[in-house]
Amino acid sequence: MTKKEKVGVYVCHCGTNIAGIVDVEDVSTWVGENNENVEVSRDYKFMCSSLGQELIEKDIKEKGLTRVVVAACSPHMHEKTFRGACQRGGLNPFLFEMANIREHNSWATNDKVAATQKAKALVNAAVERTVQQTSLEPIPVEINANTLIVGGGIAGITAALELANGGDHVYLVEREPSIGGHMAQLDKTFPTLDCSACILTPKMVDVGQHPNITLLSYSEVEVVDGYVGNFSVTVRKKARYVIEEDCTGCGICEEKCPQKVVDDAFEANLGYRKVVYRPFPQAVPNYPVIDAENCTYFKNGKCKVCEMFCPTDAIDFKQEDELLKIEVGNIILATGYDVFDARRIKRYGYGRLPNVFTSMEFERMVNAAGPTAGDIVLRDGVNVPKSVAIIHCVGSRDKNFNEYCSNVCCMYSLKFAHLVHERIPAADVYNFYIDMRASGKEYEAFYHRLLEEGTHFIRGKVAEVTNAANLPEEEGKLIVQTENTLIGKQIRVPVDMVILSAGIESRHDANEVAHLFGMGCGYNGFFIERHPKLDPIATMTEGIFIAGACQGPKDIPSSVAQGAAAASRVSSLIKQGTVMMEPIRAHINEDHCSGCRICNNLCPYNAIEYHEDKKVSEVITALCQGCGTCVAACPSAAISGAHFTNEQLLSQIDGILWDVKSELKMEPA
Amino acid sequence: MNEKFEPVIVGFLCNWCSYRAADLAGTARIKYAPNMRAIRVMCSGRVDPQFVLKALREGADGVLIAGCHPGECHYVNGNIKALRRFILLKKMLRQLGVEEDRVQLVWASASEGNVLAAKVDSMTEEIRALGPLNWNETVLGGGNGQHAAVTEPEEV
Amino acid sequence: MKYGYYPGCSLERNAYSYHQSTLAVAKPLGLEFVEVEDWNCCGATEYFAIDAIPAYALVGRNLALAAQQKGDDKQLVAPCSACFLNLKKTDHYMDESPELAEKVNTALAAGELHYEPGSVEARHLLDVIVSDVGYDAVAEKVTKPLYNLKVASYYGCMIVRPRALETFDDAECPTSMDHLMEVLGAEAVDFSMKAHCCGGHMTQISEPTAFDLIRSILKNAVDNGADTIVTLCPMCQLNLDAYQSAVNKHFGTDYNIPILYFTQLMGLAFGIPAEELGIGKELVDARSALTKIGTEAPPKPKKKRPSKKALPMPSLLEEA
């Protein structure tokens, strides 16, 4: 005997989004007439509007509805909305179910008949499912007010300062010896041409000095346990071989160190650094590190010049990595991006042709604090180029490398053109582009400025850069070969210098990092946000937020905005004190449990404990994440997964097959 | 006009990847066969073989199980458990005399609406070619109401 | 190592020296080549321009014959790049498109033949030598190293492209033949034009276009100090060699750089007499260039110390 419930069914038109394909009136009428549990069924223009929601509230109160089904969009869009309506009407929100007849149906086909039939199945299934649903209460979880921020670039710095200024404690973990990220490497910033260091370093100093920020530089997160409100994180603080408490940051060790290596990080290959070094003079923290891989002492057991000269005995060759355990309530990932490795595009000659430079090399070159003190010169370090080609979309918008647009290259390429004009007024500058993308605030104006400055803009993706001269004027030059697509002619442009505007890539280890934090990477390696439009800050994992270029290629203003937004999301949770978790958890019925322990090893969170004395297993609710693997595996059906019980799902299957059920099965048993 | 056989496929889509892939397919207005009817589960690892058998028994011509790519499971490795169950399930279907291709598995991440849509299209065509399942005749034999040995699957 | 062998039309006559030298070096390397019986022309780049299905069927006949004949190995070696690409492409497209495979097989059935895609793997001769034999085994056979000889290794197009067919060397900057030349004791010069087009059939369609391309290749090799250009394709050899004087006339230049097959230089290094390698058949005489070969290894060129001001040079991807 099935119990009789009073179900209210609401079929949404979503304007014409659904009603244009699905005969919503037919669906509503049909379910009202054919499913005995349905008390009332209606169709309505926009169910998510306040009037639509009031309709539900009113029916619950007036008609005594015990269950509610809304057939509309995806539950990922509006489940929360309608659960709220149910609650306001006095119905437990877990007695509500959505049927997705928009994304999964009306938007996926043009076949009206089939779509209407499918909508009936989905609605009927939802009705059958709700009948089996039970009232549930969300689980309150207390929020630890400390926050972990991973990555000390401009996004992470912004988030850290926002939270710390609000009075909450922040652990800022940075992999490199100094915070600052890519922004610290840049010279000027588009479109206003502010000096990057001038606007960034004060913020870095604030971070270094803030009483509410624990800065863990030269450190990496190793283990993440727990869940929103209560994460337990292990951080590896790599050995610097410098005692931070004793180091004054005087820089004598760096000055005296006899060993020099090419700096492939901060100077992007264009310059050298010592083996005991600070990446740059304004580094925060200002302590150096010893690069053990290249240090003469670590290699040969001899040298120790730094130790000899250190006035405070702060060098410690015996220092070891430290593992620190920290407890936080929320985590913000601001792990940034990698620059596309231009050597991968062999036809552009980087690594083979000396006067081909990457964009990051050029940033360092034009920087007054860089290897050439800001002079634009060829690889020989002396000669000044009379002509410069800037090639856009290097590694971007190309299925052989990265398919997407890297968002910032057009603008920084314009900036490069400007800087060449400024430093070498007589030089010819060519920008080779496919499409000029200048969609930010004041960006188009900057493009116009470069048009005025006389940059040659050539529309065409460069085919190759070669040193094989054909004509006398090409001898000794780099020749940029392309099609000028606006005149439809193949052209060869001889220049002295080529700059490759390399794109933005996800971090090489983004997948491992995502896995460490229990979240996902998209196809291109950027972290997946909860919603691409409405929630680009949160992730699918509660309590873990993302900010900056780790979410997708973006410029400084957008990274700053996301950093601040992530801080605000965390602040809001901290202020709430507790967070309500969906009560989708497994539970073991002791009476039915045979003690077989199959579930024990299946649980990915070790949330199932076996009681030797009672010979039964038990789910630790606080650890359970509700995946339901154990429910599916239990041979004695002793485990039930709240809101996804066997009864609910079996009824849903029954309901979804209303039109094809075999005759035999329709007969009473 | 000759009526084309329209198979009914029940899809079990995991909440985090493949359900969102189907959402994305819709948002991107990718058109695909309307033959798959989706049921949301939190994880593909939640798909109990009895759900699949129930669907086939109740009139579905095929079942699609969709989850996150291996290594991308929201619950660490629920999809791997789904895969192991799926392999056993296929074995069982063979014993029951049901064509293996009636139950299929696909990995579709939240960004792969096109993958899911293409899978639904290809599966629909494959099942259309197989024809209706008719559980009663195929498995129960001649529709005499005798239950064949539908054993609980071995757990993994 | 036993392989099927598809010489192609050019090797029968204009590139007979390639055929000769291939067989001459195969022996000491332990390569056994079994020629496909009664093979036909691959259609070069011309048949596809006229009619697609017959073009595929033409190649299909060769694949079917090779498949019939092969022993336990499914490798088919082609020394000519155009033949190699046509064999590989036909097999690949038949595999990718069942519809095409069906049509080709319907046509083949008219000659009582059948070809199952995937049953023959077409390989270029260079690939077999560097990948299967290997540089070390080649080095072992070198008795007369080509010391002092500066070589520009010219790959052309159809051995390294299209990338969709998963070529064995880089599509833009191949290096396998350069390494091979170094193993023989020669010096491989920098050569930006190494994978550019020799002009192909443009010599017949538009001479100025072809001459432009031929000149830019010759010029780049000469500019980089090469004594000879080595090739691995009859069409490339023909265009660079036979048209060299016409190119000189057209541009008023005086290039005189011999074009040899890589197998000819391998043979010389293995101590095989020049006549047995077909050296002397080239129109630009190679003898004077080959007299440069010394008996002693040249001293290793000293790395120029960059000036103090010079900026560091990035490493190449292979070195990283």
Add this chain to the structure above:
Amino acid sequence: MTAEPTSARALTFFDEVVANTPGGDSRLELCLQCGTCGGSCPSGADMEHTPREIFAMIDAGMKDEVLRSNAPWYCVSCYYCMTRCPQEIHITDIMYTLKRMAIREGLYKKSSASDAPGFSETFISFVENNGRSFELGLAAVHHLRYHPINAVKMATGMGLEMILKGRMAIVPTKIKGIKQLQSILNKAKELGGAA
């Protein structure tokens, strides 16, 4: 069941080109008009339209102009465009398609490369008759047909040298199974279409 569009769109020149390109997917619809192909093409400087332009013209339905262009005939099958194309379009294969369509429609005759198909045709006529190509015959026939002056140059200059060096055969080689090959090719011609 994939729903049929409510009204079928008439087939365009674009559709025709795609349908006639064998070996899977031409991907022509993905062209971004970036010009990588036009910049990479060894004979691009001498083409009346760069490959990129040709694709824009195909999209615009300019059948006559496309099939009259010398561009497809100047393609040397170097596959640079196809390897470099950021959208992985099968450009070289499309060029072959355009050549075939130009011959079929007879439009190549109005092209400045009007003797190019002749070269291909002469080439394959030797292949169809003998099973092997025949360089001397090819050069002689082609040049006599289109460049009589070149033919004289050939006979006295480079060609003569080639003959003297033993690099050019005086008579063509015929394969044993020429009858078998001809039945295969005849059958293939009957099948027609692209694949």
